[in-house]
Amino acid sequence: MSAATLAIATAVLVGGMTGPVLMPQAASAANLARVQTAASVAAPTETRVVQTSTDEGKLTRGEKRDVIRTNVKKGTLTTSVRFTGKNKNYVVMVKQAGSQSTQTKANKTIVLNQDVSAGEVKIVLKRAAGPRRNANWKLQQTVLAPTPAPAPVAPAPAPTVPPTPTPTSPAPTPTSPAPTTPPAPDVPAITPADFGAIGDGVANDTSAMQNALNSLETGETLTIPAGKTYRHTAVLKVSKPGVTIAGSGTLLATAEATSAVHLAANNITLDGVTLAMGSTTKRWVAFEQMKLRIGRHDGIAVRNVTVDGSAAAGIYVGGASNFTLSDVLVRNTNADGIHMTTGAHDGVVRNARVVNPGDDGVAVVSYRNDGELVRNITVESPRVEGQRWGRGFxxxxxDTIRFNNVYARDTAGAGIYIAAESEFNTYGVSNVVIDGGTLLRANQQADSDSADRPSPDKGRVVHGAIMLYNSQADQRISGVTVRNITITGTHPQGYDHVRVASYSAQVQERLEFSGIHISGGSDYLFKPIGVPAGAYRTIGWTHEGAGVPNHIGW
Structure with missing residues (x-):
């Protein structure tokens, strides 16, 4: 068989074999010749300039940085910046989504090279350290890309090359040093001062703050420094996903009609900041007046934040999903402390403390006009301390709402309130668990002497410590469990410590109250109104330390 015939036969067999196949020697030599010929005619890769741009500007004393945005083509970007000023060192950062930013420090001229894809590039210019002196800058950018290769030319027939002798022993493998990871660049913190904010609580920093928020890219953090108070007179909106606003400084709103901070993108983190409200004249109700508004977005996290005053609700969660509120302090609001509504779902509120709210402390509310039911919410270890109006929790x-380890003292109405209300056209309630906690001196608004009520200008509210209430004819309260609650000192004129009321036979069913321990207040422990005995059970109660007979209704 000829070498050519053997090569063809081998090619046919290769596809169906699982073991190694030996290529005939003549065919291997020809292949080697072709490889060597191709290597000998390959030309080095050439590049060409596909884009150039220039810009210039001035870094003034009032600015800590300049930000330039350009659209580039794919290739290798060379960025050259020449500074003219009295500072010793400057910083240039080149950033593009999906690629690592680079930076360097130098005296006057900085040159950076970076591979980029087609799209927007952000260049940040700033002083490295020292006093803020005026500095002029000139920027030049060049993009290089490979020159398209010419059409290939068929090579001349290659001579037969004798086979290379097989070495008798393998060549030693050279030892290479382990690769080293370069240190992470020293990325300067982004602060409102970089955009001209003063932070003395007097100057109007609205524009500078909004510009700072707008400058953020995914993964970046805006630092609100300790000791700084940035006054704003318009709503501040965070609209870039995946950014963080952190620090122990304060954002102070002084125009109550437009006093909100609005988190309006996925995966935003707000950490450690105080959101303060100046004086207010009334209770407001619009989005622009919610001190912290969390919109219909996913994965927002708020932690260690203080809300100090609000024209409306302190923290308003409207339609958000997979959100987390942890270790927040909300005080002196004109409406609810924390209000979750408009189909908010799959959220966790952990260690929230609400002090002196103008309405409910921590509230879940589903309005039928919104067309969405709030669901899958867990509230861990919340505290409500004092209240001008409303209920504790x-x-x-x-649907599927759980409160664990609650604490409420001196609430205006009930400490725990579960309802379907025709008065506000809400949905019904299902699968709610309140497990563990203390209700101290609930229902202070029940006092017959208006001067002794938390809101002397408003009428009496008679709830007791725990109240379930249904006034919606076509909605149900179903599957509610309240257990392991200590009730102490409910206002005597609140009458019943636990009340279940449906004044027109609206449906309440499968209600369980277990492990309820009552002391102080009135001697009326439990009162059902318009609810059949088979709808509820009371198990394991005590009153002043003595056991109370169980009632097994279902």
Whole structure:
């Protein structure tokens, strides 16, 4: 068989074999010749300039940085910046989504090279350290890309090359030093001062703050420094996903009609900041007046934040999913402390403390006009301390809601309130668990002497410590468990410590109250109104330390 015939036969067999196949020697030599010929005619890769641009500007004393945005083509970007000023060192950062930013420090001229894809590039210019002196800068950018290769030319026939002798022993493998990872660049913190904010609580920093928020890219952090108070007179909106606003400084709103901070993108983190409200004249109700508004977005996290005053609700969660509120302090609001509504779902509120709210402390509310039910919410270890109006913890329309280890003292109405209300056209309630906690001196608004009520200008509210209430004819309260609650010192004129009311036979069913321990207040422990005995059970109660007979209704 000829070498050519053997090569063809081998090619046919290769596809169906699982073991190694030996290529005939003549065919191997020809292949080697072709490889060597191709290597000998290959030309080095050439590049060409595909884009150039220039810009210039001035870094003034009032600015800590300049930000330039350009659209580039794919290739290798060379960025050259020449500074003219009295500072010793400057910083240039080149950033593009999906690629690592680079930076360097130098005296006057900085040159950076970076591979980029087609799209927007952000260049940040700033002083490295020292006093803020005026500095002029000139920027030049060049993009290089490979020159398209010419059409290939068929090579001349290659001579037969004798086979290379097989070495008798393998060549030693050279030892290479382990690769080293370069140190991470020293990325300067981004602060409102970089955009001209003063932070003395007097100057109007609205524009500078909004510009700072707008400058952020995914993964970046805006630092609100300790001791700084940035006054704003318009709503501040965070609209870039995946950014962080952190620090122990303060954002102070002084125009109550436009006093909100609005988190309006996925995966935003707000950490450690105080959101303060100046004086207010009334209770407001619009989005622009919610001190912290969390919009219909996913994965937002708020932690260690203080809300100090609000024209409306302190923290308003409207339609958000997979959100987390942890270790927040909300005080002196004109409406609810924390209000979750408009189909908010799959959220966790952990260690929230609400002091002196103008309405409910922590509320879940599902309005039928919104067309969405709040669902899958867990509230861990919340505290409500003092109250001008409202209830401590409320679920007014919602499904699969759980409160654990609650504490409320001196509430105006009930400490725990679960309802479907025709008055506000809400949905019904299902699968709610309140497990563990203390209700101290609930229902202070029940006092017959108006001067002794938390809101002397408003009428009496008679709830007791725990109240379930249904006034919606076509909605149900179903599957509610309240257990392991200590009730102490409910206002005597609140009458019943636990009340279940449906004044027109609206449906309430499968209600369980277990492990309820009552002391102080009135001697009326439990009162059902318009609810059949088979709808509820009371198990394991005590009153002043003595056991109370169980009632097994279902």
């Amino acid at each position: 409320s679920v007014v329309g919602g």
